[in-house]
Amino acid sequence: MSADQKIVIIGAGQAGGQAAASLRQAGFEGMITMVGDEPAPPYQRPPLSKAYLKGKLDRERLFLKPLQFYEDSNITLKTGVSAQKLDRAAKTVALSDGETLDYDTLIIATGSRPRALPLPGAESSNVFDLRTLSDIDVLKPNVQEGRRLLIVGAGYIGLEAAAAACELGLEVTVLEMADRVLARVTSPVMSEFYQKLHETHGVTIKTGAMLAELQTQDGAVTAGVLKSGDVIPCDLVLVGIGILPNEEIASEAGIACKNGILVDRDARTNDPSVYAIGDCAHRPLVHYGRDGRLESVHNAIEQGKIVAAHIMAAKRPVEDVPWFWSDQYDVKLQIAGLSQDYDEAVVRGEPTTNSFAVFYFRSGRLISVDAVNAPAEFLTAKRLIAANADISPELVVDQKKTMKDILAEAMAGQK
Amino acid sequence: MVKIIYADHSGTEREVDANVGESVMEAAVRNNIPGIDADCGGACACATCHVYVDPEFLPKTGEQEAMEQSMLDFADGVQENSRLSCQISVSAELEGMKVTTPESQH
Ligand SMILES: Cc1cc2nc3c(=O)[nH]c(=O)nc-3n(C[C@H](O)[C@H](O)[C@H](O)COP(=O)(O)OP(=O)(O)OC[C@H]3O[C@@H](n4cnc5c(N)ncnc54)[C@H](O)[C@@H]3O)c2cc1C
Ligand code: FES
Numbered sequence: 001m002s003a004d005q006k007i008v009i010i011g012a013g014q015a016g017g018q019a020a021a022s023l024r025q026a027g028f029e030g031m032i033t034m035v036g037d038e039p040a041p042p043y044q045r046p047p048l049s050k051a052y053l054k055g056k057l058d059r060e061r062l063f064l065k066p067l068q069f070y071e072d073s074n075i076t077l078k079t080g081v082s083a084q085k086l087d088r089a090a091k092t093v094a095l096s097d098g099e100t101l102d103y104d105t106l107i108i109a110t111g112s113r114p115r116a117l118p119l120p121g122a123e124s125s126n127v128f129d130l131r132t133l134s135d136i137d138v139l140k141p142n143v144q145e146g147r148r149l150l151i152v153g154a155g156y157i158g159l160e161a162a163a164a165a166c167e168l169g170l171e172v173t174v175l176e177m178a179d180r181v182l183a184r185v186t187s188p189v190m191s192e193f194y195q196k197l198h199e200t201h202g203v204t205i206k207t208g209a210m211l212a213e214l215q216t217q218d219g220a221v222t223a224g225v226l227k228s229g230d231v232i233p234c235d236l237v238l239v240g241i242g243i244l245p246n247e248e249i250a251s252e253a254g255i256a257c258k259n260g261i262l263v264d265r266d267a268r269t270n271d272p273s274v275y276a277i278g279d280c281a282h283r284p285l286v287h288y289g290r291d292g293r294l295e296s297v298h299n300a301i302e303q304g305k306i307v308a309a310h311i312m313a314a315k316r317p318v319e320d321v322p323w324f325w326s327d328q329y330d331v332k333l334q335i336a337g338l339s340q341d342y343d344e345a346v347v348r349g350e351p352t353t354n355s356f357a358v359f360y361f362r363s364g365r366l367i368s369v370d371a372v373n374a375p376a377e378f379l380t381a382k383r384l385i386a387a388n389a390d391i392s393p394e395l396v397v398d399q400k401k402t403m404k405d406i407l408a409e410a411m412a413g414q415k
Numbered sequence: 416m417v418k419i420i421y422a423d424h425s426g427t428e429r430e431v432d433a434n435v436g437e438s439v440m441e442a443a444v445r446n447n448i449p450g451i452d453a454d455c456g457g458a459c460a461c462a463t464c465h466v467y468v469d470p471e472f473l474p475k476t477g478e479q480e481a482m483e484q485s486m487l488d489f490a491d492g493v494q495e496n497s498r499l500s501c502q503i504s505v506s507a508e509l510e511g512m513k514v515t516t517p518e519s520q521h
Binding site: 021025044046047061064065066069297298301323325327332334373375376379380403404 | 437441444445447449452454455456458459460461462482485486488489490
């Protein structure tokens with residue numbers, strides 16, 4: 001890559017920030033311009049629903065790098081500016097501030113946006129999203145002891161917010177349309193564990209609960225009304241019903257998309273000068289022989305590194321088994337792999353002890369582990385899945401054996 | 416400000432002014448120290464912030480919690496003086512401490 005090359009990165013988040021840093025680390029000497037529509041420099045989102053919401057982490061500590069880093073690294077960071085239109089023939093990106101940027105290589109790292117609640121009243125002043133630092137900054141002054149908080153959607157982020165709010169002394173109710181919490185992302189054993197965990201802390205969880213209406217007064221929601229007729233009075237509402245990839249800038253320019261911007265293992269789209277990384281990308285999942293879109297820090301960092309390597313014609317970093325974590329109360333969940341299409345699940349340990357792991361198999365192969373306060377199980381699983389190890393459900397539930405024994409046994413069988 | 420020295424596995428040293436209260440990992444990331452990935456940002460979930468602590472300073476780095484211990488148990492190249500740098504809070508006592516990063520963070 002010669003020094004007169006221009007790279008433009010759209011989206012200044014976890015993936016975009018990583019790509020910029022990795023490009024410089026790999027010795028890229030050309031121009032890097034990163035455009036982000038949020039006011040803040042690239043930052044970590046995970047603490048937003050955890051320590052930051054609880055007021056236990058300063059703002060600056062969320063930033064991936066201090067502002068000075070971008071200056072020192074000669075990365076032009078344009079915050080508060082959005083990319084509006086991509087012209088692939090001219091290789092330009094038009095920005096909201098009127099500027100048009102030329103590129104030789106474009107990296108789309110636009111992330112995702114929260115799905116909006118499709119109900120009248122959802123625009124009210126006391127209805128909040130859980131995606132950006134600004135979302136949390138406007139939400140935080142409303143999170144006060146004694147207030148009644150209604151959370152719509154029992155995914156990981158909604159439940160983390162429930163835990164944080166509960167610890168801050170709010171009266172929390174969580175609504176979930178499915179018949180169990182975390183239904184989209186994990187097994188019934190895990191759902192039951194988390195439902196109990198929250199109930200023990202005083203959170204009310206309503207599953208199979210369809211929100212039919214928001215009652216409002218003077219522009220603020222005063223209650224949620226369920227299809228069943230139940231009325232849940234509240235002082236504020238948090239919406240966590242999933243996210244949608246920000247793929248429009250690519251799709252409108254004719255780049256192939258399918259629930260995310262389609263990319264190959266090098267994060268390249270069907271236009272060889274355009275890459276897509278992070279939440280907005282639909283990528284090959286090499287450990288699973290299929291494609292998919294991931295919503296995780298691991299994925300954003302990994303693809304940021306992959307894109308930099310490909311642009312610099314360096315060796316592609318080894319793809320790690322997808323992983324994720326979630327902190328609720330004093331319970332740390334670590335997830336290795338993707339469990340979506342499992343056909344057998346076994347539990348190692350006893351959920352009532354708050355430390356156990358669920359191992360997921362498909363056609364006899366280990367594909368994923370949910371490890372609750374069980375880091376050994378998590379780290380072992382990552383290795384076993386990466387090695388596509390031959391390991392049986394009987395072996396992993398055998399508590400007479402440590403995870404080290406199990407790892408050794410399974411790996412020996414590999415050779 | 417507390418001076419912390421980061422050495423990589425080949426012996427190259429970088430000196431950083433760390434703030435009291437931040438973690439040894441955060442001071443490294445802020446100053447672009449290579450060899451500390453810190454993928455989870457300090458949540459004690461990833462074990463990519465593994466360092467070897469100058470044994471002289473080890474007792475001053477505080478107690479290891481069970482979570483950190485188990486994570487380290489499965490990290491590559493663990494030694495007696497291994498710590499996850501996101502779990503060490505910078506204090507005046509650590510002035511001049513040297514930590515060394517392992518060859519790889521996996
Ligand atoms: C509250 C919360 C908690 C989370 N907790 C965890 C966790 O515990 N563990 C985990 O692994 N993951 C977690 N995640 C997910 C993780 O944060 C995301 O997967 C990750 O941030 C994705 O990185 P990204 O760069 O693709 O997207 P983002 O970080 O969202 O960055 C994309 C950026 O691009 C901007 N943008 C979009 N369109 C444009 C445009 N046209 N022009 C300019 N800028 C644009 C967006 O505004 C955004 O700033 C959490 C997410 C949230 C919201
Ligand atoms: S930064 Fe992830 S464990 Fe320390």
